[in-house]
Amino acid sequence: MKAQRYDYIIAGMGCAGLSLAAQLSAAGLTRGKKILLIDRERKDVNNRTWCFWETQPGFFENIVFRSWRGAWFHSSSHSALLDLDPYHYKMIRGLDFNTYCLKMIKQDPAFEVVHDEVISIHSEGEVAECTTTHDRYEAPWIFSSIIFDKPAILPDEYFLLQHFKGWVIKSPKPVFDPAKATLMDFRPSQQKGTTFVYVMPFTPTEALVEYTLFTPSLLDDTSYDRGLNNYIREHIGIEEWEVVEEEFGVIPMTNHRFPKSHNRIIHIGTAGGMTKASSGYTFRFIQKDTAEIIRQLQKTGRPERSATWAKRFQWYDSVLLNILHHQTLQGDAIFTDLFKYNAPDKILKFLDNETTLAEDMKIMWSLPQWPFMKAGIAEALK
Numbered sequence: 001m002k003a004q005r006y007d008y009i010i011a012g013m014g015c016a017g018l019s020l021a022a023q024l025s026a027a028g029l030t031r032g033k034k035i036l037l038i039d040r041e042r043k044d045v046n047n048r049t050w051c052f053w054e055t056q057p058g059f060f061e062n063i064v065f066r067s068w069r070g071a072w073f074h075s076s077s078h079s080a081l082l083d084l085d086p087y088h089y090k091m092i093r094g095l096d097f098n099t100y101c102l103k104m105i106k107q108d109p110a111f112e113v114v115h116d117e118v119i120s121i122h123s124e125g126e127v128a129e130c131t132t133t134h135d136r137y138e139a140p141w142i143f144s145s146i147i148f149d150k151p152a153i154l155p156d157e158y159f160l161l162q163h164f165k166g167w168v169i170k171s172p173k174p175v176f177d178p179a180k181a182t183l184m185d186f187r188p189s190q191q192k193g194t195t196f197v198y199v200m201p202f203t204p205t206e207a208l209v210e211y212t213l214f215t216p217s218l219l220d221d222t223s224y225d226r227g228l229n230n231y232i233r234e235h236i237g238i239e240e241w242e243v244v245e246e247e248f249g250v251i252p253m254t255n256h257r258f259p260k261s262h263n264r265i266i267h268i269g270t271a272g273g274m275t276k277a278s279s280g281y282t283f284r285f286i287q288k289d290t291a292e293i294i295r296q297l298q299k300t301g302r303p304e305r306s307a308t309w310a311k312r313f314q315w316y317d318s319v320l321l322n323i324l325h326h327q328t329l330q331g332d333a334i335f336t337d338l339f340k341y342n343a344p345d346k347i348l349k350f351l352d353n354e355t356t357l358a359e360d361m362k363i364m365w366s367l368p369q370w371p372f373m374k375a376g377i378a379e380a381l382k
């Protein structure tokens with residue numbers, strides 16, 4: 001079977017694939033090109049929400065569902081209302097994102113969409129090839145966000161899971177302040193490991209409540225439900241509510257180095273290392289990476305990008321994973337110190353890998369020094 005030829009193939013139409021397609025089109029880089037998008041799913045369900053923060057309107061500003069300037073942090077020993085200025089904490093619903101990107105793709109004659117299972121992607125010489133259940137396709141470049149197998153974690157690497165179950169609930173009485181989100185609430189039991197809840201209020205009676213853990217393995221389904229039920233009763237203070245939507249997610253928290261490219265295959269999204277190992281946040285890193293790919297294409301005609309952030313941020317992530325993995329300190333205690341002793345904008349900047357070394361030092365200084373120093377040395381020596 002002869003392979004069908006394209007200028008670019010985008011394998012995986014999730015956050016990274018659709019972000020790239022939409023931004024290639026907006027930048028005029030699709031003119032005169034033939035681009036194939038492949039995914040096994042039709043992308044017509046609302047199966048996730050993305051939260052992230054920005055100081056400026058971003059590419060997806062039109063579809064931001066809600067945004068907040070104020071947010072609560074809670075733990076058993078500290079509570080504070082954080083002024084996030086100059087950041088806005090934003091939420092985009094998955095279905096709005098898909099619809100927005102797919103509309104741009106439909107309007108651009110460069111794109112062709114195929115729904116099929118990708119079996120393999122490989123690259124030799126100047127060409128990359130993608131095999132699906134029904135066909136073969138080739139292009140000078142394939143952008144892939146598909147992870148075929150769980151990466152082989154080396155003995156000195158960590159692999160924790162950030163796993164969560166979220167409910168959009170409707171309360172019969174007004175209990176939420178739509179101007180203030182809850183970024184992290186560590187008051188629920190920490191017995192199963194680092195556990196927190198975040199609450200994103202939409203109206204006085206409706207909010208997304210998400211029960212989240214950083215642990216090596218998943219819980220049974222009833223434990224997430226119990227965590228959500230307890231939180232809603234104890235901390236939101238209601239006995240009755242309706243669950244109108246549900247989401248479940250698992251995000252790898254690993255310092256495993258995902259290769260950013262292999263010959264003519266450009267790995268994007270989580271597959272390209274865009275998930276921050278210590279927080280699971282990915283959306284903004286994907287957008288920054290997409291912008292870098294676009295910049296490189298405009299400058300050199302090739303999509304290969306250099307490092308998107310300084311190497312020291314990978315080391316910070318490894319240090320936190322080391323501490324969580326060895327349970328040297330409890331996650332809630334670390335985040336309490338982080339939020340107690342640092343300005344919220346500096347924390348968000350730090351979590352975005354955008355702080356200066358001097359700002360990093362100030363943040364490090366606020367955390368329990370001996371355990372962090374020990375873990376820091378251990379990770380630096382690897």
Ligand SMILES: Cc1cc2nc3c(=O)[nH]c(=O)nc-3n(C[C@H](O)[C@H](O)[C@H](O)COP(=O)(O)OP(=O)(O)OC[C@H]3O[C@@H](n4cnc5c(N)ncnc54)[C@H](O)[C@@H]3O)c2cc1C
Pocket residue numbers: 011012013014015016017038039040041047048049050051052116117118119145146147247248249250251268269270271280281282283284
């Ligand atoms: C429920 C959930 C909520 C999240 N919330 C946030 C958040 O609030 N903020 C944040 O920053 N990050 C969040 N994340 C993390 C991250 O932003 C998402 O996982 C994001 O979707 C990653 O984008 P991606 O393109 O790398 O992967 P995906 O979006 O998962 O896209 C991969 C695509 O590849 C397709 N695919 C996979 N294998 C094949 C195959 N063999 N053949 C064909 N198609 C295939 C899939 O159908 C999918 O469409 C969340 C993750 C989850 C799971």
